[in-house]
Amino acid sequence: MTHVVFFLVPGVHVLDLAGPAQVFSTAAEFGHPYTLAYVAEQPQIPTAQGVPLVAALDWPELGPDDLIVVPGWRARTLAESPAVADASLRVLRDHHAGGGTVASVCAGAEVLGRAGLLDGRRCTTHHDVQDELALRHPRATVVRDVLFTADDRVITSAGIASGIDLALHLVATRHGPAAAARVARDMVVYARRNGHAQQSSAMFRHRSHLDDTVHRAQDIIDADFDRPLPLSALASAVGVSERTLTRLFGRATGLTPLRYQQTLRLERAQHLISQGTTVEAAARSVGFQDARMLRRLRTRTP
Template identity: 45%
Template sequence: MAALQGEGQRARGRKTVRARNVAVLVLPHVHLLDMSGPVQALFEANGFGADYRLSYCGPAVEATSAQGLMLGRLEPLPDPRSLDLVLVPGMDSRTLKELSAVPVAWLREVHAQGVRVASICTGAFALGHAGLLDGRSCTTHWKLSAQLQQWHPASKVLHDRLFVRDGNVITSAGVASGIDMALSLILEDHGPLVVARVAREMVIYLRRNGEQTQTSVFLEYRTHLDHGVHKVQDWLVTHPNERVTIDGLARIAAMSPRSLTRAFRRATGITVKSYTQKVKLEVAANMLSNPAESVESVASHCGFMDARQLRRLWKEEYGVSPSQWKVTRRGPHTRPV
């Protein structure tokens, strides 16, 4: 077994991924954290195999932030057809009555091209000003949600959400929730393991949208700071088909087997064995959603001793057999019930 690369090491030699062009719309009186939080998450994702190409644009070549920092050399508004994502950070709420700087026509064209448009905090007011919230569910900072609803009655403002996605428009509640929203975009583009690594790199908890009732073992059991345990979790997630021993995992964690057993339970609340089985079963669930896969082939791919072991553990975990669940033809991101 080979240990994973050190955290924060930039990915090299990995398969090519599609580059995604991200335009950050910098408006007057922008809040720095509204902008820097999501940008930092996307930047960190680039260290784990993503390719987000960030640019900063605005209606003028410079803008003064709400905190007084001058931001200069902003690029002109790019061709909407070249973009994959537009971030609209929030502005000082005391300036919301004057939104003349919002590039309404450009935002409408971006949206018409099917580009994802994501606002942070009061950035939702810019989207509303451009008509992008009409007929959509959305959210903003809790102090301003009633005002957003009053100003844009054709929208449906949700008052208790970290972020809300309706079509290709995503709005977030503000400040730190912009990071949560960015993690959800990374999850969509690159999957749960990259998200878990980004969250760990930024030393933040993984939080999920209130509408997302599904759970994933790839995202659960990660709200701790034990470096050795994280290395073991990463290895298990990337090697679901391998048989594991506590001695081998202990070498990855640079611990003794006894120390790893104690540390893993203390950090995650479950045993190494239980976590390993949950990983294998979730990979099996993703594979079984493909009608062409048999229980036998899935058992072999996921490192079970045989199909009988897979069936037994599946029944213990989910209460139905793999074949019974397979008949339901659920999607690959829906866990069995």
């Protein structure tokens, strides 16, 4: 069971907290082993939106697979941010030193900075306070105009709703892009990745549409992309004709169902090859009978 612990400070933004919490809660509903906890330095936390929150005062026992998230809060400047006790900062440092992951949303990066976890690492925060974060923590490298950054198990995200992107990235990293795409679809949000780079998986790139028939077809392909999937069976499974499915799929994604499946196979094979797998073994692993088709697809891809 993976603990996701949200460390709350007074004035916390509800969406900074609720967005990532919803991602991990939805992932848990789909069978991924997450349990959520909320810790603060006082039992009741006022939020920026006026909704009071109740939190535990004691931290659960944490291991390397667990995650601590610091949501942001309302303050005109980072210098005016709420005080955080040394004991809490020590928990963050010790968790990361023990192999765990720490993350922040929006102004929450300031707490990671106070804990020394931004030193020598890339990070980001809300655009209104990026310059101040850089001044307050000169050993950090503040990256502008991105949704989030990930550097040595320190994950930081930009303003407010970008916490959803951060959480989807972590779900994708741990459970694969298909799991993150399923969570995003259930939450009715776009499955996005870093703002400065192309989304690295077709399961993300081709999900930013609202056609439910195509999403259902993609769910099937995502789950079984390494197996033969005749167009007739795929169309029957989603309740339309082959011609209709091809038309809808092309309009929503710019690809045919077969080309989408091949793209997933190619990306998975490329990953395996980068990890040391031979081309032949990678080809078989993703469903090709031999390496010839994989080599042709790799040649076509820029």
